[in-house]
Amino acid sequence: MTTGDGDWQRDLVRELTDGPLSGGGAPQSADPEPQTEARPGGQSEARPEVRPEVWSERGSKASDSPQTRDPRIPAPTPSSPAPVPETLPTIDPRLAMALGRPRHGDSTARRAGAGLRRLTASAGREVAEQTRYAEELQQPVTTGRVVAVTSIRGGVGKSTVSALLGRTLNHYRQDPVLTLEADAALGTLPVRMGAESVRWSAGDLARILTPAMQLTDVTGYLVPVADGGWLLPAGQGRVGAPLDVATYRTVTLALRRYFAVTVVDCETLPGEVARTAMDTAHARVVVAPMTAEGVHGTRQVLDWLASLPHSALASTVVALSAATPDATLDAEAAVAHLREPGVTVVALPYDRHLAQGGPIHTAKLARDTRDAAVRLAAEVMRRAVRVR
Template identity: 75%
Template sequence: MTPESVPTLDPRLALALGTPQHGDSVARRTGRSLRKLTSSAAREVSEETRLAGLLQQPVTTGRVIAVTSIRGGVGKTTTAALLARALNHYRHDPVLALDADSALGTLPVRLGAESVRWACADLAQILTPSMQLTDVTGYLVPVADGGWLLPASQGRLSAPLDIPTYRTVTLALRRYFAVTVVDCESLPGEVARTAMDTAHARVVVAPQTAEGVNGTRTVLDWLGQLPHAALASTVVALTTNSNDPSLALSTALTHLRETGVTVIHLPYDRQLSGGGPIRTDRLGQATRRAATELAAEAMQRAVRVR
């Protein structure tokens, strides 16, 4: 039976969002425009070219990048959405954003999907090896800026996503998509642990707080004990979710980098903090740059895995 289409956001709330703020203030944008007159444009172009090369690396089989955190509300889903958008922007082959957080996850909202119909459990029952990409995408949600989305649920309280369903869907869809970005549930959830164990690359989202950094360090120590060098294919996204974080950035970076992982700082951004769909054209410059660098680091690690 075909599921009904369900709005991702109550229309009244969508209307109340209005026009999102720009990630950078007017003063900051004006100052940047003035600095561009004297800064080295060649250096910026060189860095953009380097990151584009990493993001566009060819793959022989579909790569899976799993995103998780120690708890909710730290920017995990936002980070997954930023990764999917960056990969969609730079790559010329299909990219999938897979929502594996069935606890009323917000990935469809963040990616701007107006409604969802088919979910992971629905697709797991109908996938067959004979299906073509055009058949599969008929069950997915097209993302406005490119790429595709598969929700974990229809935004209702329902049975949680289980490990067999997750494995069935991810293994099957790797045939069609060059890269799949998985927005996992928070650790220590069973699906999250399975996703982190089986992914080609991992992104652990850590909030810039003492307990967040401490808990993330515990996760990194666990990854270091997995038998297939999982820590070497892990990147940490350190998120600043307020203008006045309680923990100094230098302290957080130092503590996490002691494990040997690469840490990318995602700065506070007014556009992201407002909730609702992410507007990449209104992100702050530092946020766009950090998201691109994070995606490039994750892709580089995913490609290394055979």
């Protein structure tokens, strides 16, 4: 991925872009102050001053502008000033009152039985497995990795899987993790991530970003997640202009310099943004519902990935999601059918907490769900880091 002189931005541009950047017109900032790097607990560590390079499709540099501005206020364009969006709740307050208390993914009896099984199980084997997964999740990265999550249709748990991945990666990693919504529809990722309100969208940020911005500047436009990490929604939960490919390319190209891992909750296939994200990501997750038609359609997606010019299938993991406890499809047969092209399949069991909807509370997840989420994230990181 990187060149011998460490200029990975040029390689990144060649990989992700094939035309001029959109949203150009955003002015450049003055020389930045010494960069700071976010650390756990909100602390920052000073870093040596680095002269930023302007993002360019052809890898050329542009000089910094002498202008200065507050990075939290959108810069005006020559034609008209950029509007500052209002803050809107992710769930209508009248509806939020009806959510009720979150349920635990496991029943009381099942939790008690799981405790007894853990006492009698091989502790050494469990510790060894957890250690292996932790090592996969904590692998260092030299450039930001992008993980794209999609499915063949909506309502199968795509945003839920994206939220689980974002939370799991943030729990294990010490560097910044971003969960980005790239769904043109009225997605549910902000709600699942526990965001109470949203303001800036991916489209807004695409018009504001400049190479001189530091991580602390960028996070001013993002939504902090309760358990850690950051969220960038696709919109404000309104019907409006869909997120387009140019905006997606601009945002992912720019934000990869700030975040070690970006989990992208894509629109469903065969949407144009989803196809672009799947084609350019370092690792891919296809969420398949535990139904005959869902498994069949997902297998067609895998065959499409196998036909891409680069080895997209080798960096793909299937998340087989059960939305009901009464699924009649034979799970072993479904997994075997999906594995035929050579992909890894991770089964996500039915979870009462996830089925309830609303914000995901990690402590309320069933034990099997947490284990499956950790395994899925570990499989994804192993493939994302392997890509050069």
